[in-house]
Structure formats: C-alpha cells, structure tokens
Amino acid sequence: MNAASPESGIQAEADRCVKCGLCLPHCPTWQVHHREGDSPRGRIELIAALAGGQMEPSPGLRARLDGCLLCRACESVCPARVPFGHLMDQARERWPVQGIWWSRLFCSGIGRILLRFGFWLTTVSGLARVSGPLLGLLPDSIMLQRKRMLDAKGPLVGLFTGCVSDVVDRVTLNDAASLLEHCGARVAWVEGSGCCGALDRHQGRAANADAHVRGNAERINLRAFDRLVSIATGCSAELMDYPHLLDSAEAMEWEGKPCEVMAYLASQQEKLSFRPLQKTVLLHHPCSARNVLRDTGSAVRLLQKIPQLNVIESRHSQCCGAAGVAMFRTPQTARALAGDIVEEVSRREAEILVTANIGCALHLRGAFRAAGLDVAIKHPVNLLREQLQDRTCVE
Ligand code: SF4
Ligand code: SF4
Incomplete structure (x- = not known):
C-alpha cells in the first residue's frame, strides 16, 4: 500500500481506536441491534480490514457499514478522539452506500421541481394528511414565499434556502427572515443555492458533494454578506466545513461566515x-x-x-x-x-x-x-x- 494512498489515511484514523468500547452505549444502531458489527468499534475494525485487504466487501459487511447513521455520537464521547465522521466519509467514498439512487433527486434541480410538484399535488388532494410510509412524512401545507428586504442599515445576512427546506419548509424560511429583520439585519434570500452537499457526502458520493460545494461557492457572492444563515442544523454543519473543502482564496471568504440561525438569534437575544x-x-x-x-x-x-x-x-x-x-x-x-x-x-x-x-x-x-x-x-x-x-x- 502506498504511504499516501486513501487506504493508508483510513488505516491511520482507524488505528487511533483503542477498542475501549466507551462509545457503544451511545451508538443508536448498537442500542437497537446489540451486535458488534452495528457498533462504532465494530465498524472501525471492519473499515480497517477492508482497507487493508484482509476482508472482501461482501453484502453482509457492506450492510453493517451502510447501517451507520453518521450521527457522530461515538465521536463526541471517544477518549482517543477517533474522527469517526471523517473516517466513515472516507470509507463510503471507497464503498458508497448502496440502493438509494433516487436520493440524488433530492439534491438536483429537476428533483426539486418534481418534489415541489409532488407536494403541491398531495396537499391540494388532501393526501398529505394520510399516514403511511412515505405520505406520512409530508407537511400539512406548503407555503407561500415571503421575499422582502427592509431598507435598513444593519448587517447583510444571506438566508441559505437549501434543497429540502426550499421545497417543504418555506414557512420556517419566512419566520427566520422575520426574526433576523427584527434583530436589525437586512435579509437577502440566497435563491437557488441548492444542496449544501451533505446528503451526497454522507452516502459516499464525494465528487457530487464537492460539485455542490464548488457550485455554491461560485453562486453565492459571500463577500457581499456579513453572515450566511441556514435554518437546518445539518446544512449549517456542512456549510461551516466549506473552508476545509475549498481552495485557499475561497476558503478564506467562507471562514466564519456560515452560521446556524439559532446561534445568530441567540447572539441578538436582547433585541427579542x-x-x-x-x-x-x-x-x-x-x-x-x-x-x-x-x-x-x-x-x-x-x-x-x-x-x-x-x-x-x-x-x-x-x-x-x-x-x-x-x-x-x-x-x-x-x-x-x-x-x-x-x-x-x-x-x-x-x-x-x-x-x-x-x-x-x-x-x-x-x-x-x-x-x-x-x-x-x-x-x-x-x-x-x-x-x-x-x-x-x-x-
Ligand atoms: S470510544 Fe473511541 S477508542 Fe473507544 S472503542 Fe469507541 S471509537 Fe474506539
Ligand atoms: S456515527 Fe454510526 S457508529 Fe457512530 S454512534 Fe452514530 S450510528 Fe453509531
């Protein structure tokens, strides 16, 4: 194995695990299944064995890896500071999650149009109130968009609309804009910002994820904004990682700009x-x-x-x-x-x-x-x- 190969990077991160098992009770999939293969420790061992060529990626082993929710609860309690999220992202880049081709639709422009049409159809037909494996997920209503920028002199805040929120949670985008404006910010909706890249990255489609990151960096003129606020914690986490994912000049522009809406509002709470x-x-x-x-x-x-x-x-x-x-x-x-x-x-x-x-x-x-x-x-x-x-x- 080449010293600089992706496999050696995987091995180095996996080797940090001292197999103490402290993470096991914090792992949701271990809690449900009580199997070593569904635990962080088991998955790390599996990833190391696959990367080292001691094991073949059989369907059973792949299922153990695919079962990880990437919640990173294990990482937050690990005394050896195993960077589990990064390790799993690397592993999935090598062995992408299987059987969810349709999830790419969420992240694409065509997907958002189809999703918007689907939500509209189910809402006007009343199907959104039916419970079931998929229909039960739908919100009761999809909302009306409110686009307005107050003529104020406060900081200019870009509101990242994302992919799923853009279609199914306009209510929250509107509410966030109102609260930000109430705190004295001028709010600009960053329309068509698209997916932040998290969905693709966590399924092992790193090239797609990186394309989203580059696309957003090109579309969003961050120099114009004081902050870029997102309403979904998952998107906020990915956006805050952009400085590590972009070239140095763009990375500097993104450093410290993305912000979770709750953190932004908490910093202004005396105005509320x-x-x-x-x-x-x-x-x-x-x-x-x-x-x-x-x-x-x-x-x-x-x-x-x-x-x-x-x-x-x-x-x-x-x-x-x-x-x-x-x-x-x-x-x-x-x-x-x-x-x-x-x-x-x-x-x-x-x-x-x-x-x-x-x-x-x-x-x-x-x-x-x-x-x-x-x-x-x-x-x-x-x-x-x-x-x-x-x-x-x-x-
Ligand atoms: S807590 Fe960290 S070192 Fe201990 S088994 Fe889990 S991942 Fe390995
Ligand atoms: S990231 Fe995966 S292995 Fe770690 S606690 Fe969550 S489900 Fe378990």
Whole structure:
C-alpha cells in the first residue's frame, strides 16, 4: 500500500481506536441491534480490514457499514478522539452506500421541481394528511414565499434556502427572515443555492458533494454578506466545513461566515421579546446540533425567553433515525428510534415538539402520524416568530 494512498489515511484514523468500547452505549444502531458489527468499534475494525485487504466487501459487511447513521455520537464521547465522521466519509467514498439512487433527486434541480410538484399535488388532494410510509412524512401545507428586504442599515445576512427546506419548509424560511429583520439585519434570500452537499457526502458520493460545494461557492457572492444563515442544523454543519473543502482564496471568504440561525438569534437575544405561551414543548436536539455544531444552548436560551412556556429538553440523546435518507434505507431502525421519541412526547405530556433540523421534523412527523399522536412539530423559529412581541414592525 502506498504511504499516501486513501487506504493508508483510513488505516491511520482507524488505528487511533483503542477498542475501549466507551462509545457503544451511545451508538443508536448498537442500542437497537446489540451486535458488534452495528457498533462504532465494530465498524472501525471492519473499515480497517477492508482497507487493508484482509476482508472482501461482501453484502453482509457492506450492510453493517451502510447501517451507520453518521450521527457522530461515538465521536463526541471517544477518549482517543477517533474522527469517526471523517473516517466513515472516507470509507463510503471507497464503498458508497448502496440502493438509494433516487436520493440524488433530492439534491438536483429537476428533483426539486418534481418534489415541489409532488407536494403541491398531495396537499391540494388532501393526501398529505394520510399516514403511511412515505405520505406520512409530508407537511400539512406548503407555503407561500415571503421575499422582502427592509431598507435598513444593519448587517447583510444571506438566508441559505437549501434543497429540502426550499421545497417543504418555506414557512420556517419566512419566520427566520422575520426574526433576523427584527434583530436589525437586512435579509437577502440566497435563491437557488441548492444542496449544501451533505446528503451526497454522507452516502459516499464525494465528487457530487464537492460539485455542490464548488457550485455554491461560485453562486453565492459571500463577500457581499456579513453572515450566511441556514435554518437546518445539518446544512449549517456542512456549510461551516466549506473552508476545509475549498481552495485557499475561497476558503478564506467562507471562514466564519456560515452560521446556524439559532446561534445568530441567540447572539441578538436582547433585541427579542415574546408574548407568553402556556404550553409544554419538548425540545429535540438533532445530532448535527449536539455532535457537530455542539450547540444545544442557543435553542434552549431563546425558547426560555417565551414567558410561561415550559421548555423540557428531550432525554432521548440519540439519533431519531432520520439521518439524511437512512430513514428510507433502514426503515426498521429508523422506526424503532423514532418510537422512543413518540413515547417520550406522550409520557411527558408535551403539546409541541420542537426540532431545528428539517430531516428530523419530516421523519418524526411521519412517526407521530403513524402512532396517531396529535402533537405539532415546529422549528424553534416558528414558535419564536408566533410569540414575537411587536410583530407589526416586520410584517
Ligand atoms: S470510544 Fe473511541 S477508542 Fe473507544 S472503542 Fe469507541 S471509537 Fe474506539
Ligand atoms: S456515527 Fe452514530 S450510528 Fe454510526 S457508529 Fe457512530 S454512534 Fe453509531
């Protein structure tokens, strides 16, 4: 093996694992299956053996790798600091996830047109209210777009519309724009920004992911913006990685500009005040917020500013099962993991579930409908916008 080969990079990262097993109880797939091959330690050993040529990539072994949700819970507790997310991305580049060709549609322009048409059709026909493996995922309504920039002198904030949010979560984009404007920002919708690249990268399609990164770097004139804000924690995590993925001149432009909407609003929280709401909300922290952005405090602090709102953080500290398109790839695992949250919402008598990642929201909406649970799912900015004092100044 060449010293500089991708395999040697994989081996070097895998060799950092001391096999202590501390990560196992934190791994959602190990929790569901209790098999070494479905644990971080088992997967690292498998990746090392495949890279070293001691094993052949049989369908059974590939299934163990494909089963990883890339939630990176293992990475956040590992004493040896194994960069598991990077290691798995490298492995998947070599052995891409199988059997999900259609997921490319999500990331393409044609896919977004088809998706928009599909959502429109299911919404006007009423099918969106039917529960089922796919239809249960759909939101009740698709929204109207609000495009407006206030004539103000505040910082210019680009609003990254992404791929899935752009089609199914215009409500949250509108609400985010209102809150940002309320904090004194001038908001420019970065239309047609497309996929951030995370979906392709985590399935091993690195070339496609890099093409999205380059495309966004070319389309978005970041020099014009003070910040680039995203409403999905998964996209925010990928956008913040752009400085490591671009050439040095462009990388410098991206350094420090992308920002998660909750973090941005939390930094401006003294400008926000809210009307009381007598409800109990269960706050679900997406893996990307917990294990990659490492920021769960911003959402807590902002929601706690709503008077009388009872904010309880989910005790379910594992992936909800959505994990990009893993909810379709390993539906049984995804259902089992979402089931824990359904149970927690019922047991703790939450009236609203709040999550800041569109993938989690869609997956959990499907699980709630399938369980007959009538609990609203919102992005935190939906709730903040609804309760915002002095809303008239931005409407
Ligand atoms: S915690 Fe880290 S070192 Fe220990 S088994 Fe898991 S990956 Fe390996
Ligand atoms: S990334 Fe998540 S699912 Fe994959 S091995 Fe680590 S803890 Fe388990």
